[in-house]
Amino acid sequence: MLSLTATLCIVGVGLVIVVGGILGFRLHAFLALVLAAIVVSLLTPNSTVEWYRLGKLQIPVLNQQEGTATLDLKASPSHQIGQQFLLAKQVEATGSVETVATATLARFDDKEHAIVDIMPVEGSTGVDWDKSIVVTPQAREDATAFANQTVGNLVAGGFGATCTGIGILIALAAIIGKCLLDSGAAEKIVRWMLSIVGEKNAPLSFIFSGFALSTPVFFDTVFYLMIPIGKAMRLRTGKNYLLYILTIVTGGTMAHSLVPPTPGPLFVAEELGVDVGVMILAGGLVGLSCAMVGFLYSIVLCRFVDIPLRESPDMSLEELQNIADREDSDLPSIWMSLMPIILPVLLITGATVMNTVLKGVDQADISPVIHWVDQFFVLFGNKNIAMAISATLAIIMLVRQKKSDVSDLANSLQAALASGGVIILITAAGGAFGKSLQQTGIANLFGDVAGASTTMILVIAFVVTALVRLAQGSATVSMITGVGVMASFAAGVELGFHPVYLALAIGCGSKMFLWMNDSGFWVIGKMSGMTEWETLKYVTPMTSVMGVFGLLVTILAANAMPLV
Structure with a gap:
């Protein structure tokens, strides 16, 4: 049995390889995570791996x-x-x-x-x-065979298991995001929100638009899309530029860490055995509440300070004016624009609701209509099928809007899949690293805490994720690492509360400590025209405040409604 010191040393070596590889040696996150997984597996004795496997198979x-x-x-x-x-x-x-x-x-x-x-x-x-x-005797034999695999096979097994759960979803989400951007649908959604709330309430429009778009589109891309609209609003109003920047960040960054099919929360949900529909619902509620706190923070801050609209590398002020003057007739309809986002949410959450309502109900007691509805959601509420339908609608919208030929469409899809492929590699490598960490028996370090305090488990998950975010910058990598350490608590019996709360705490932890080692920091600063000091002074505190508030909401909900 590995001692406490030995386990901590092995886990520490893995974390140092990830953080040091990314920061010190500028390794790609995929390479750093795979290398860490291999080293951790090499250092973990076969008997420890066998005991971990038996724990998964025990009665x-x-x-x-x-x-x-x-x-x-x-x-x-x-x-x-x-x-x-x-x-x-x-x-x-x-x-x-x-x-x-x-x-x-x-x-x-x-x-x-x-x-x-x-x-x-x-x-x-x-x-x-x-x-x-x-x-069972068979389980004992299986655990022994599992532990006697080569390190390469152990790492590949974790990699492949993660790809099975999320690979198709991320690829389809990348296609949806690309189609929303190229067709003008994303811009249409922002303009539509502006038309509802009015230009006076443009910050609210930016929050909800950014939140909606960041579920199928990565945060950096959403910021690229929306900041020109924020700049155009500054040209119209002559004020509140910092408020526009902060509210664009607020909506997008919370969805990025809490709402699937964004890769981070999707991966965390899969690792913890959380239904994707449940994660969408819970992540949406907590994420929007955090976004409202971010909105209040922005309102108060911008009463005392603002920044000027400056030239930035992406486009000139003249180009911004052209965007502001673009005709609505050049964009798709709002219903066509929203459908690729709304439809998979309705199908996946509908399947979750039906499964919850009918759980334990005898099939003989279900009416034919309810049975038909249930079978509909069993088929189309599957996360992969729902996302495939959504991607198909997005492609059709792009073809209708751009009237492009087959080669142009192929180029757009190829670009989307190339982008999604990188994310799949990183998250699957993170899955391999997470499995390697779990096989060290890391869960035993928290055994006493798990039995004593719901709050303490959530705080530990939050702090682990936040520290990794501080060290290496990426919110997604910090979530992958955080869930790798905490995933052994996925069973509701051990936790004392639904694992979705653990997923939310990990997501909120990834919002902490935005600074220079995060690509998002530079995207926000350079695209908006803010200096590094302005970005640290105004954006970093806001994201951290939202993360802490999300943890508090999660702790309160887990104690009040454990759902087990």
């Missing part, structure tokens, strides 16, 4: 007495009287995994839970229920 023990135990195993044709199980334990002195007893299925109680007779193995170190787990 929960409801209670135990002298010579017997009750397992959380329901009666079924696959479970027969006389079936054998094993009690395994990791020996502290050597770290090896030992079978300390056999368990024979004797009967089922009135709740159909399995009652087993325990027979200690002669020569073993003895049964210790605080340290022993119950597994």
Whole structure:
């Protein structure tokens, strides 16, 4: 068994490789994460990996007495009287995994839970229920085979498992984002929001537009899109330029870390076993509440300070004026523009709602209409199918709007997939690194905390993510690393609350400490014309305030409504 010091050292080496590789050696995040995963796997003993795997395959023990135990195993044709199980334990002195007893299925109680007779193995170190787990003989063999894989296969397994969960979604989201930008649909959404709230309330329009666009479009791209509109508004009003900048950042940055299918929150949800529909709903609610705090912060700050509209490298003031004067007739309709964003949200969350409502309901008690609706959402509410439908609509919109030929369309899609491919590589490499961290037994470091305090677990997740963000800059990489450390608490029984709250705490932690090592810092500063000091003084505190507020909301919700 790895000691506390050894586990911390291995995890620390992995974190140093990620942070040092990205900052010190300017490695691409993909390379840094893969290298860290390989090194952590090399340093982790096979017996520790085997024990980690057995923990994933164990059968929960409801209670135990002298010579017997009750397992959380329901009666079924696959479970027969006389079936054998094993009690395994990791020996502290050597770290090896030992079978300390056999368990024979004797009967089922009135709740159909399995009652087993325990027979200690002669020569073993003895049964210790605080340290022993119950597994099937097949699970023991599988865990041994898993631990004896080469390091390359272990890392590749984590990489592939992550790709399976999120690869298609990220590629489709990249296509949707590219089509929204090239067709003018994104600009149409911003203008439509402006027409609803009025130019006087343009900051609110920027918040909601940025929030909506940052779900399928990466934050840097959303800022590129919206800052010219903010500058054009400054030309019209002659004031409030800093307010426009801050509100564009507010909406976009919160969706970037809390609402799938943006890669960061999508990856965190997959790792923690959180339904994507639940993550969209919870992330949307917390993200919008944080955005409102950011809005209030911006309003108060801009009563005392503003910055001038300056020339910036991206475009001249004359080009800005041309954007402001662009005709609405050159843009797609608002319904066509919104559909690629709204439709997958409705389908995915609809499937989540139907699954929640009908959970535990006998099929015979469901009316034909409800059954048809349920089957509709089973098919089209699948996250991959919903996003594929949305991408198809976005492509059709681009073709209609631009009236481009097949080669132009192919070039647009190729550019989108090239951009999405890089994100897939980074997140999948992060998945491999996260799995390597989990196999060290990192969850054991927080075992006492997990049993004691909901608040403490969420604070730990927030702080780990925030520290990684401070060290290396990327919000997405900090979320990948944070969930790698905390993912072993995904089971609701261990947490005492729904894992979506853990995902939200990780997302909020990624909002902390925006500074020079983050590409977003330079995008915001250079595109808006702010100096480095102005960006640090005005933008960084706002994103940190939103992150802390999001953590507080998450803690309150997890304590008031644990949802388990």
